Amino acid sequence: MIRFASILSVCFISLLGSCQNANPAEQEWKDQLYKNLALVGARNWxxxxEASFPAYTGSGIKTMVSDKKSDEVLLEVLDILEEEAHVLPRIMISSELRSVTEDYAPGIKRYRNNINKMLPGRQHFELMSRTINSLIEDASKQFNVLVIKTKTALPYSNIYIELDSGYWNSESETALRKKLEARDAANRRQAGDTVLDVPLAPVPVPNPATAPVQPNSAAPPPAVPAASPADKLPVLPKDGGQPAPAAPPAGDKAPGIAPPPIKDPLGGKSAIARFS
Structure with missing residues (x-):
């Protein structure tokens, strides 16, 4: 009897161990998720x-494999995330999933219903799959992305979860920015009013009558009127006499010396009287 009990205990322990190790892939991605949650935070994904999801080669992407369906994995992931207080899941679903029918994808209706049961009370969005894939590609260049591939074989069944801060979300950040902008605007207005209230000192205008005279300053020379063209014209003759010569320029006349007499080559006679 004792021997039978010992054998039964060994079988039970072996069976329990085999059950625990029956699906190591499940425990692997769960352990990986728990391990990464201590390191990752906002803006990680x-x-x-689904089964045909492409394998990315980015250094920030970690791919795990699960033997469960996507809706089952989503429920487990949400339970793990909500145990942590520092992250908040933001769920994104492909908007094409709403239009897929049973004729082309049997089981899609049941899958949609299961997903929709988990969305109320949680942040969720519907975006085109092309848009979400672009977000994933951009995020993988700077942040970590954990991909859990499931056994689901339905089109547009991928579920994307962006992690946000659990204690400071985008709404809190927007409210803070608006408050800071309003305070900065009030400070700028107050600074402008302070500048305008300062009285401006009058600028003194110098008075020429009371201005001090410099001791070594020389008086400016008197202005010399400019010569006009009429000053250079010859004087017209009077009573048949010879025209008076033009006065030499002021610069050609030596001071105190009379100009030399001008000789008349005709001796005071006109050319007609001389040859008559």
Missing amino acids: IVIA
């Missing part, structure tokens, strides 16, 4: 992907 978790993708619960």
